[in-house]
Amino acid sequence: xxxxxxxxxxxxxxxxxxxxxxxxxxxxxxxxxxxxxxxxxxxxxxxxxxxxxxxxxxxxxxxxxxxxxxxxxxxxxxxxx
Amino acid sequence: xxxxxxxxxxxxxxxxxxxxxxxxxxxxxxxxxxxxxxxxxxxxxxxxxxxxxxxxxxxxxxxxxxxxxxxxxxxxxxxxxxxxxxxxxxxxxxxxxxxxxxxxxxxxxxxxxxxxxxxxxxxxxxxxxxxxxxxxxxxxxxxxxxxxxxxxxxxxxxxxxxxxxxxxxxxxxxxxxxxxxxxxxxxxxxxxxxxxxxxxxxxxxxxxxxxxxxxxxxxxxxxxxxxxxxxxxxxxxxxxx
Numbered sequence: 001x002x003x004x005x006x007x008x009x010x011x012x013x014x015x016x017x018x019x020x021x022x023x024x025x026x027x028x029x030x031x032x033x034x035x036x037x038x039x040x041x042x043x044x045x046x047x048x049x050x051x052x053x054x055x056x057x058x059x060x061x062x063x064x065x066x067x068x069x070x071x072x073x074x075x076x077x078x079x080x081x
Numbered sequence: 082x083x084x085x086x087x088x089x090x091x092x093x094x095x096x097x098x099x100x101x102x103x104x105x106x107x108x109x110x111x112x113x114x115x116x117x118x119x120x121x122x123x124x125x126x127x128x129x130x131x132x133x134x135x136x137x138x139x140x141x142x143x144x145x146x147x148x149x150x151x152x153x154x155x156x157x158x159x160x161x162x163x164x165x166x167x168x169x170x171x172x173x174x175x176x177x178x179x180x181x182x183x184x185x186x187x188x189x190x191x192x193x194x195x196x197x198x199x200x201x202x203x204x205x206x207x208x209x210x211x212x213x214x215x216x217x218x219x220x221x222x223x224x225x226x227x228x229x230x231x232x233x234x235x236x237x238x239x240x241x242x243x244x245x246x247x248x249x250x251x252x253x254x255x256x257x258x259x260x261x262x263x264x265x266x267x268x269x270x271x272x273x274x275x276x277x278x279x280x281x282x283x284x285x286x287x288x289x290x291x292x293x294x295x296x297x298x299x300x301x302x303x304x305x306x307x308x309x310x311x312x313x314x315x316x317x318x319x320x321x322x
Contacts (some may be wrong), residue, residue, distance in 0.1 A: 013184075017184065017229075018184070018187070018262075019228070020184070020185045020186060020188070020189045020262075021185055021189065023189065024189040044138075065298055067138075067142070067146075068138070070139055070142070070175065071184050071231075071244040072181070072231040072232070072233075073182045073184060073229060073231060
């Protein structure tokens, strides 16, 4: 079995794309009395373990561009641990 | 006509579409399991509403990996017609068969209600029994229907790809008649050739007066008329969106 690497991917809406769930969560925080919350932006977090090889980063980008993120409206960042 | 209705894990309007085509319209309908690789012999394919794969990742995203959806591009290139309703529309966007993307409703709510939509084009296989300006009363039921064009906006305008817009009962597109915050009130979009249509409202749920409206039937009647008269579209093979 090939050695495994852990990749952490975070997908968020692009800046400027209105985040309706984020706004609802912000209102919820307000309602609970958490003052001073200026914005809430939501997103998704993925922890992926995959075989290590010299194409690892390229493979991660392919996964993100083609599936994990919809790059029309979303952006992603990742770290390879 | 022979209509194939794709069944995914989580589809919940497949039986409604089947009923509309077979029992109301009196044409042939068959279910197509999502693992099916061949769409041969089908005049049209319907991607029905529902919550395919639990809407995991993004609505419609996982469905794009199903063999039946991967078969759609070659099917359209060979002359096939595809109608995506609600979750089916979301799937067509995720699959890149239609331009744009879907975001959660501006209201933050799941909206389940009758809406009015205005027909913008009557020259597609799905609207050829309608006239431009015709208003259809059809229900919606979705949490993610805020359509955005993204960088496809100029192309969508240039190719007249908007087929339906949310409107008031008189046909005026107003902010109040827009249930989800969709850009320019867009409720339905076609591919450049017109062979693929996606829309958020559910025509299959409005095919009999008993259900509150029979307006949705006119979309299936259009499809039937188009196929029965053997009309064809240009340049499906070179379809980008």
